[in-house]
Amino acid sequence: MSNSAPLIVRLLASSVSVANRAGKIVRDVMSKGELGIVEKGKDDYQTEADRSAQKCIIASLSAQYPKLCIIGEEDNPDNETEVPSDWLIVDADKEVLLLNCPDSLLGVKEEDIVVWVDPLDGTAEYTQGALMLKRNPWERGKMYLMHPFISMKWYLSLLQSNYGFLEHVTVLIGIAVNEKPVAGVIHQPYYKSIVDGEKKLGRTIWGLQEAGVGGFSSAAPPDSLIITTTRSHSNPLVEKALQVMEASQILRVGGAGYKVLQLLEGQASVYVFASPGCKKWDTCGPEAILSAAGGKLTDIVGNFYKYGASESRPNKMGVLAAVNDDLHKYAISKIPQELKEALANK
Ligand SMILES: Nc1ncnc2c1ncn2[C@@H]1O[C@H](COP(=O)(O)O)[C@@H](OP(=O)(O)O)[C@H]1O
């Protein structure tokens, strides 16, 4: 790796390579078919893929940058067993290494950085996607009966989609300096494309403040207001916030990373989630990329979240993100006072 690049640029380039490897782990666990689902709390699950991908990311980054503070979603990803050597990634993305580091980040030291890791964003969609990969209807039925949290309504909607919701799954790495997200990675393990005539699975999107974004084709926002929101964690507050936006369309998809991707690619213009379930690892990486692309991510009142190591993990006041300042202002202006108070009192 080029050691001459500034620390933030090197760390982002390493994060891109590590996220690619973590994405392969996520696919491999799915192919083996043993997801090892553990219930962490209400509507909150963890799989073998979450645990292994986090081990790969933390072990790889901390081996190269030992003074970093790295905070991952999974508290206890089994520190007893050794990390397989092919999970220890030392490569760095060559295109990212060439980025111009903004002056304000040139002097940053490892001790100044907090890295927030969500090894598998969209766990609900991942576990439901597993059902769809079972081609044999008998196997699929058996898996449905054994699944801990899938309702008949969801199962039927899954049968109607041809690939489940695996495209919603992402690996997220966010890099914060002075409590602010400055760089990030969203890796999408199940994104399908054709490269040089060959089918390719997976892509990695990145962004660095004042330097740029890459890994996707950006597109202008839709002409009418299209909102993206949760498909698996809705509640009356979330629905109230959606109702007041007067949107032409509401997309219900999984994962904070995927929703921000929809903003970046012009499929939606605003992401609204008026509920406390999202955490700092869900938003740090996506926020960094979105703001590097000219967008904005805050709570539903319009305040930025802080990403220092001692900050509480939950994004208590929800998430409101938009592709530009005007749409962000519009969405904030629509949130009624009672809703803000209801969330503050939760
Ligand atoms: N009520 C809730 N309980 C637990 N996690 C929640 C939640 N609401 C949102 N989240 C988390 O926020 C992320 C985005 O949620 P959603 O897909 O509903 O928009 C998901 O991350 P994970 O999939 O990494 O756990 C999800 O678990």
Ligand SMILES: [Mg+2]
């Ligand atoms: Mg998440």
